[in-house]
Amino acid sequence: METLLYIIEVAAILVFAYSGLVHARRSGFDLVGILTIGFVTAFGGGTIRDVLLGNHPLYWIVHWEFLAAIMLLLPLELLLLRFDRDFSSGRVLMIIDAIGLGLFTASGVGIALSMNTPALPSAFIGVITATFGGVIRDILCNQKPQLFLPTEPLYATCAFVGAWVYISLVNLRVAPPLAIILCIVIVFLLRILAVKFDVKLKV
Amino acid sequence: METLLYIIEVAAILVFAYSGLVHARRSGFDLVGILTIGFVTAFGGGTIRDVLLGNHPLYWIVHWEFLAAIMLLLPLELLLLRFDRDFSSGRVLMIIDAIGLGLFTASGVGIALSMNTPALPSAFIGVITATFGGVIRDILCNQKPQLFLPTEPLYATCAFVGAWVYISLVNLRVAPPLAIILCIVIVFLLRILAVKFDVKLKV
Amino acid sequence: METLLYIIEVAAILVFAYSGLVHARRSGFDLVGILTIGFVTAFGGGTIRDVLLGNHPLYWIVHWEFLAAIMLLLPLELLLLRFDRDFSSGRVLMIIDAIGLGLFTASGVGIALSMNTPALPSAFIGVITATFGGVIRDILCNQKPQLFLPTEPLYATCAFVGAWVYISLVNLRVAPPLAIILCIVIVFLLRILAVKFDVKLKV
Numbered sequence: 001m002e003t004l005l006y007i008i009e010v011a012a013i014l015v016f017a018y019s020g021l022v023h024a025r026r027s028g029f030d031l032v033g034i035l036t037i038g039f040v041t042a043f044g045g046g047t048i049r050d051v052l053l054g055n056h057p058l059y060w061i062v063h064w065e066f067l068a069a070i071m072l073l074l075p076l077e078l079l080l081l082r083f084d085r086d087f088s089s090g091r092v093l094m095i096i097d098a099i100g101l102g103l104f105t106a107s108g109v110g111i112a113l114s115m116n117t118p119a120l121p122s123a124f125i126g127v128i129t130a131t132f133g134g135v136i137r138d139i140l141c142n143q144k145p146q147l148f149l150p151t152e153p154l155y156a157t158c159a160f161v162g163a164w165v166y167i168s169l170v171n172l173r174v175a176p177p178l179a180i181i182l183c184i185v186i187v188f189l190l191r192i193l194a195v196k197f198d199v200k201l202k203v
Numbered sequence: 204m205e206t207l208l209y210i211i212e213v214a215a216i217l218v219f220a221y222s223g224l225v226h227a228r229r230s231g232f233d234l235v236g237i238l239t240i241g242f243v244t245a246f247g248g249g250t251i252r253d254v255l256l257g258n259h260p261l262y263w264i265v266h267w268e269f270l271a272a273i274m275l276l277l278p279l280e281l282l283l284l285r286f287d288r289d290f291s292s293g294r295v296l297m298i299i300d301a302i303g304l305g306l307f308t309a310s311g312v313g314i315a316l317s318m319n320t321p322a323l324p325s326a327f328i329g330v331i332t333a334t335f336g337g338v339i340r341d342i343l344c345n346q347k348p349q350l351f352l353p354t355e356p357l358y359a360t361c362a363f364v365g366a367w368v369y370i371s372l373v374n375l376r377v378a379p380p381l382a383i384i385l386c387i388v389i390v391f392l393l394r395i396l397a398v399k400f401d402v403k404l405k406v
Numbered sequence: 407m408e409t410l411l412y413i414i415e416v417a418a419i420l421v422f423a424y425s426g427l428v429h430a431r432r433s434g435f436d437l438v439g440i441l442t443i444g445f446v447t448a449f450g451g452g453t454i455r456d457v458l459l460g461n462h463p464l465y466w467i468v469h470w471e472f473l474a475a476i477m478l479l480l481p482l483e484l485l486l487l488r489f490d491r492d493f494s495s496g497r498v499l500m501i502i503d504a505i506g507l508g509l510f511t512a513s514g515v516g517i518a519l520s521m522n523t524p525a526l527p528s529a530f531i532g533v534i535t536a537t538f539g540g541v542i543r544d545i546l547c548n549q550k551p552q553l554f555l556p557t558e559p560l561y562a563t564c565a566f567v568g569a570w571v572y573i574s575l576v577n578l579r580v581a582p583p584l585a586i587i588l589c590i591v592i593v594f595l596l597r598i599l600a601v602k603f604d605v606k607l608k609v
Contacts, residue, residue: 320467359442
């Protein structure tokens with residue numbers, strides 16, 4: 001179980017980092033820019049979560065093996081980029097990203113609750129954890145955040161629903177690992193359905 | 204007195220949030236973007252203040268009723284937006300915003316001083332509290348910060364003067380509630396005069 | 407020795423601030439914008455370092471004399487700007503900036519290590535301390551960060567190498583002042599060579 005969650009986490013971090021690399025390439029950045037945007041996309045959401053909660057030391061300072069993994073895999077990822085520029089919109093990446101969305105939401109909510117944060121801000125911190133890496137990525141690339149554009153299918157909304165599922169399960173005294181799995185499953189299904197039926201939040 | 208300040212604060216937060224909604228609409232964002240920009244404009248300045256000072260838990264985590272208020276009033280505010288796109292430049296909003304500018308300046312300086320911050324950085328933290336919500340709003344909308352443009356009448360400058368008024372009064376052992384009121388009055392008058400006579404800070 | 411480092415630090419902070427003023431002028435900002443961008447460029451990297459590490463109170467809150475120095479020198483710096491718009495690309499500024507790059511890298515790594523941060527994240531925090539003031543400067547000016555563009559000679563890379571030099575020296579029990587000097591010398595030489603031979607990191 002622990003191992004499974006760890007594998008999902010590593011896969012999700014690498015996928016988030018990869019989406020950062022793709023954006024940085026498209027923005028014409030150099031290696032420093034590509035690597036920075038990769039890190040920021042992967043760890044930005046969790047860093048904002050920890051800074052908002054005053055939770056130190058930060059995730060990537062303790063688990064610096066993730067930094068090393070992204071650096072070591074960089075040549076491989078740059079190779080992938082060269083072969084297939086649209087790989088980032090591919091089905092496999094979308095599926096791992098959707099699992100990561102759920103996992104990061106659950107982890108954000110879980111850490112917030114464990115620091116006695118009330119339910120509503122905990123839900124927001126879950127969504128921020130899962131989505132704000134992408135927001136900083138877009139800001140650093142000098143673009144409007146994709147997360148806020150009506151051209152994209154539901155993303156933050158899936159995380160928000162998942163956050164409440166997790167909070168409700170924890171309040172019902174469901175064991176945390178089970179609550180995490182259920183949160184991931186719900187977020188994953190919502191996100192896949194949103195993409196499949198192209199559900200958007202126009203105003 | 205307490206009640207009066209609370210009412211001013213709620214009104215100012217809602218006006219700041221509303222200015223965020225207006226900008227997000229103009230940027231073509233969806234509901235997620237509109238709500239996020241609304242929150243960020245209302246709470247961004249106070250969040251930066253608390254993160255810079257290491258003051259946890261954050262304001263909106265303790266007072267999450269403000270998050271709920273902005274969410275509940277969202278349909279009303281979207282309706283307002285639909286009826287009057289220029290409502291945001293209206294006189295009533297400008298007046299509430301000017302009161303909020305003074306109130307947030309005083310609250311920022313007050314919290315900074317209470318954490319033994321020296322006078323000059325306390326004044327800056329007061330100005331940051333009152334104005335940086337708008338700066339993050341503009342960054343997220345991929346625009347140059349309005350606060351820095353010479354096309355706008357004095358804004359941060361009014362807050363800076365008000366911050367020093369507050370610091371001086373506190374040093375003269377004036378009771379905090381009175382110092383807050385005087386700070387708000389000074390900032391309010393300066394801002395209203397700056398708008399009326401179109402005073403700008405060209406270089 | 408202490409005095410020498412202090413003089414280098416003051417010079418580097420003023421040069422970083424000056425580069426902020428230049429960018430803010432070019433973006434057409436008013437006095438508030440110019441001063442803010444100046445502060446942010448000078449103190450942004452160190453502020454991010456302290457916020458990431460949870461290291462309070464912040465540098466510029468304790469040493470508020472630096473804030474005062476930038477404000478007092480503002481008229482002089484604006485005068486400089488008026489006389490020579492290309493002064494910022496001048497040789498003297500580039501040299502002081504290169505020394506500052508090394509000094510801030512060493513200070514960032516040093517503070518990170520003193521808070522028991524592992525080596526790899528400490529190196530990143532050193533680079534962030536030395537370079538992210540400029541990144542926030544560019545974001546606030548609504549531009550792509552110069553740091554990430556392949557048109558510029560090596561900058562973050564010099565800091566990264568210097569960070570590892572500093573970490574290695576500390577692990578070899580070299581006295582901190584000597585390690586700082588060696589780190590500054592290495593970063594300085596790398597940067598000067600990168601500029602002289604126009605070394606870039608294209609992908």
